Amino acid sequence: MTDEAPLLDVRGLVKHYPITEGFWNREAGRVRAVDGIDLSVERGEIVALVGESGCGKSTAARATLRIDEPTAGTVRFDGDDVTAYDRRQLKRFRRRAQLVFQDPDSSFDPRLSIGQSVAEPLTVHGMADRARRRRLVEGTLERVGLAASDADRYPHELSGGEKQRAALARALVTDPDLLIADEPVSALDMSVQADVLDLLTRLRDELGLGVLLVTHDLSIVRAFCDRVCVMYLGEIVESGPAEAVFDDPRHPYTRALSASVPVPDPRAPRPAADLVGDVPDAAAPPSGCRFHTRCPEVIPPADYDLEADGWRRLLRFRLRLSGQSSDVDTATATEFTDGIDGDGGDHDTPSATLRSEFDLPMRLSDDGANRILDEALESLAAGEREAASELLETEFQTVCERESPPSRSDAPDREASCHRLRDEYEAKPDEYEVH
Amino acid sequence: MNGDDGNDSMRDQVSGTSTDQASDSTTDQASDSTMDRVRDNVDRNGPERFEDVDWDAIDAEGRRLTKTRLAAFVACGLYVLTLAYDVLVAGDDATFEISVGLPWSTTESAYVWDVTAVDWLFVASLLVVGFALVPVARNRRLRAYYWRRFRRHRPAVISAWYLLCIFLLGTVGTLFIEPPSLDVAAAYQPPVFLSVEASIPTECVGPVVDGRCRGTWEYPLGTTGEGKGLAALAVFGMRVSMQVGLIATLISVAIATLVGTTAAYAGGWIDEALMRYVDIQQTFPTFFLFLFLAYLYGGSLFVLIVIFGVTGWGGIARIVRSEAIQRRQEQYIAAARASGASTLSVVRRHVVPNVSNSIVTAATLNVPFLVLSEAALSFIGLGDVTLPSWGQTIATGRGDLGTAWWISTVPGLFLFATILAFNFLGDALRDALDPRQEV
Structure with missing residues (x-):
């Protein structure tokens, strides 16, 4: 760690959506999509934000960039507080922090050529010289592995992988420092996924980009990311270096997630406790530890000796x-x-x-x-x-529903929030073994 | 500047590194040296890369006007100046009349154009349409693409040519053609090549052969009972029809686009209020409003156009709103916003163009409706009686159908053909403007 401030530093980010009803839009409740998360991204680092669908990871990404205004919390970019930016500063910030979307099919305006779409950020940020824009766009397209002539093609003439490359080009063309990629490859074929992620890694090395990769796919996290934050129902339950987190997960949710990654061997042992049910409603999250309703390792009451x-x-x-x-x-x-x-x-x-x-x-x-x-x-x-x-x-x-588990750090750069990490609740060695 | 050998070799290098690095992304040494090679290669070939852009300089430069925008400003300014001249200097502002003679010639020049209020609106409409078409006109590939798709519809192509003729005759032609004038001596002349019993016309202009009066080239389409040439009447009728159809539709489209996108983007009570207003307006009969105003102020063409324009946008606004709400969810909108575009520019650049096919279709179907409505109102005598509109001419020939059938038939045929042409055009444009239907 350097003493320099990290490129992106998110503290206590909250994004609630009010549920309104009636003519006067009275607030009837709130969907706690993101409920106080901390994360940071350094220059030249790929950080993964993983979790099941609906856990709020995309919302977190959008709130970080203030595409949706966060309800509370601070986002520091290069040391500056993004949440305090005025319009002008925000626009400048948009140039330096870009977003890549999940669905390459809908992320391009069907009426604009790829070149026009890729040049759009340049136009938005005031580059009036048409020829110069064209030069930059063609150069950028080539660097993401497309041809300069693709600038004249229309989105429907490109494959999904090509479109995602073009989307990367659009994000890169203003020379950002931070790239937030929201499920950038989940709509692509497996072989194309690897290509696009290789490209992302290469660009990261080449440009010193900080990348926040939002994904539900754990296999790509391990292969391509430096650090990982595991999110469950609006909260980050565990974070740390990607290898370490998946080799030795601290939180039962992380364990369950990595156990649910399919192994290409039908005889491989299956985990005893898969995740049961769906993610609970974010409008009424469970008390205490939000995972306790589905947790395979939920702590039994102390008064009874329950198996x-x-x-x-x-x-x-x-x-x-x-x-x-x-x-x-x-x-x-x-x-x-x-x-x-x-x-x-x-x-x-x-x-x-x-x-x-x-x-x-x-x-x-x-x-x-x-x-x-x-x-x-x-x-x-x-x-x-x-x-x-x-x-x-x-x-x-159970203590799991009474108390919210505090975040604990037992190794440098690793954090997890689970009552099981407290000595008195530690699981018996063989209790939750994978049979 | 691009696509030369240097760039190709660079791309090869780049795709080479991607595989290199996948295998050993941890060994920094290896990847660094590959990176240097890539970088050197790019530097040698010299095109500016996105890292080299000095954004502070661009920020300092501030906003610069594009050529199109400059032209739009100039046109707008000229328009306002001439309008001011018309109202303030040319005087007689009650009738909005100006004689556009050459300023240095003191004598009344041959080109006298009394610019009426309707004409002013018409010029403004043409300016707006012209600038709206600039993006299409400038993009050669897009233009060729639309034309290719449009060309498949033969009837629509013919319709387009026909409408272009009507449009040019009605706008430019009327400036040079003498308006039809009363001439009792030339009443009831038949069209050229046709003949009618010599007793029907008061005086036969052409030769009388076997007791039948023959049509002449002086009045190629015959004359009315007042001796007005039907050809001239038809041409002046084109002007009225084009003005009604285009101006009122443009007013409608402009309001509809504004209201529709505002409702879609603002949401909440603004959306609710606007759409409920549309409901009320839809139930309100425009026809009776016009009757009422015609009774109060006389049935001028200006009133008719404004009434139809200002009350006829409800349906289009609904279409725009529902389409805009759909488009708003698209990721390219989010992408544009994420790159810093303001809501206004997102609407202008992405939302409006993407709902334009619905707008264009609705508009082209709105035009014939308006042309017909104007004809109908003129026919029952509620229009401006001094204007030679087709409906008016049809009405004057109504009593003479037995003897001089051409008086009602000629403008009737023009009306029929124009309505049909607009319908063909609307269908073809809808097909041509929607790239999502591309196979």
């Missing part, structure tokens, strides 16, 4: 019941038990029926916990969903 798998299923049921998770269908619960009251069915008790229905273990490893679950299931069968939910909520609490 990991049984606890996870219990928690998932509990969340379903209280309606915090999105796949609620409690109405069917009473319906289901109403049905068995008469004829008995396969299981004798309502508790057993519901246990099999809701994917709960037939016996929990802790007797006390088992009794409480029975009690809750009986009141659920009696149609008292509220009571059942309340009982489970007071009895089975």
Whole structure:
């Protein structure tokens, strides 16, 4: 690390979208698309921002460039606060920080030739000399591996890979210091992906560009990026050097993500716990650690001696019941038990029926916990969903939903936010092994 | 300057490095030396690269006017000056009349052009259309491309030529042709090559053969009951039709584009207010508004054009709005904004051109509607009775259909052909202007 300020330094960036309703646009809630993220990009460095679809990574990219105004937080570019820029300064900033988009098909105006589109930033920033613009555009097109004559072609005459190269040319033509690439290759074929990323790496070396690569594809992160920030539901859960983060992930989400990268070997061991369900609604993010609703390593309550798998299923049921998770269908619960009251069915008790229905273990490893679950299931069968939910909520609490985990750094340049990193919650060595 | 050997060799070098570096991106030494080679190569060949641009100098330079914009400013200025001269110096500002004679000739010159209010609007419309077409005209490839696609529609090509003739006759021709004048002696003359019973015309201008009066070249399309030449009437009718169709449509298109893009971009209550206003305006009958104003101020062509222009944009505005909302989501808009373009320039450069095919189609279909409306209003006697519009002429010939059929038929045929031509043109333009339909 040099003592010079990093090229891009984002602190506590927040982007909320108000949900409005009614004629007067009253604010009914907020989608917390980005909820306080920190990241930095040095010159000549490719930093990846990864996460599932809908975790807010594209919004973060756009808010960083003030294409969408951030709700809060500071963005420092070359030491200057971008969020404090006025129109003039912002325009100058746009010249030095460029964005490359995901979909090469829609990122070019079908009515303009490639040359006109690539020259647009030059025109915008006041270069009035037509011939000079043309020269620069042709030179830039050649440097991204296209022909100078491609300037006269129209977007529909180019392939996806060629268009993405042209998009890079458009981003580079004003000689930026920072390039934010929002899923630049996810719309391209695998072979073309590698070409475009090679090109990006080469340009990075050649021009000393700082690159923020927004992607959901972990395989390209490892191959092309220097550092990585893993994002989940508007927050960064882990960051560090790309190799280190994927070789030895600190956060369960990172572990789950890297485990879900397909391995070209059908006999390779599959991870025991894949990510279940979708990313929760960003308008009502889970309390505490936002990942706890899907976390394969969520910490069990201290009062009971629960076996990991049984606890996870219990928690998932509990969340379903209280309606915090999105796949609620409690109405069917009473319906289901109403049905068995008469004829008995396969299981004798309502508790057993519901246990099999809701994917709960037939016996929990802790007797006390088992009794409480029975009690809750009986009141659920009696149609008292509220009571059942309340009982489970007071009895089975986890630190993961109570407290937001602080960010911890255990090695230089590495950070992660997980309660498991605290000594008292450390997982037993064999507990979450990949079988 | 480009595409020479040097640049080609540079490209080879560049593609060479990309594979080099993929394999050993960690060994800085190797990649650095390749980089130097690339750099040397570029430097030797000398074209300016984007890193070499001195942006501070460009910033310091400030805004510079492009040639087109300069020309637009000059044209605009000239227009305003002449208009001011017309209103203030030429006097008689109630009628907006000016005789454009040569300033140094004291005698009344042969070219007397009484520039009416409608003429002023017409000139302004032509200026606007002219400058709107500059980007297309300058781009040779685009022009050739559109022409290639347009040419496929034979009827449309013929229509275009026909409309061009009508347009030129109506605008330039009327400056040189004597306006049709009353001449009772020449009433009911048949068109040339045709004949009519000698008793029908008061006095046959041409020869009378076998008791039939023959048409002459003096009145190639015959005359009306007042002895006005139908050829001259048709030409002056073209002027009226072109003025109504083009000016009112242009007013509509301008307002519609402004309102549509504003609604799409501003959103929220502005969008809501504008679109609800359009709803109200759509339900309001323009015809009755015109009747009302014709009753108050007399049915002048100016009023008619302004009424149709100012109230007829609702439909086009809706089209523009919905298209603009779609376009706004496109990534090229985001890309333009990310590179620092202002909303106004994004709208001008990307949104409007991309909705222009819908605008052009709607406009070309609006023109025949207006031409027909004007003819209809003139026909029922609500137009300007002093103007030789086609509808007016058709109406005057109505009573003589049995004896002098040509009086209503000649302007009727022109009207029919013009409407048809605009419809063909509209269809062909829609096909030609949409590159997304390209196979």
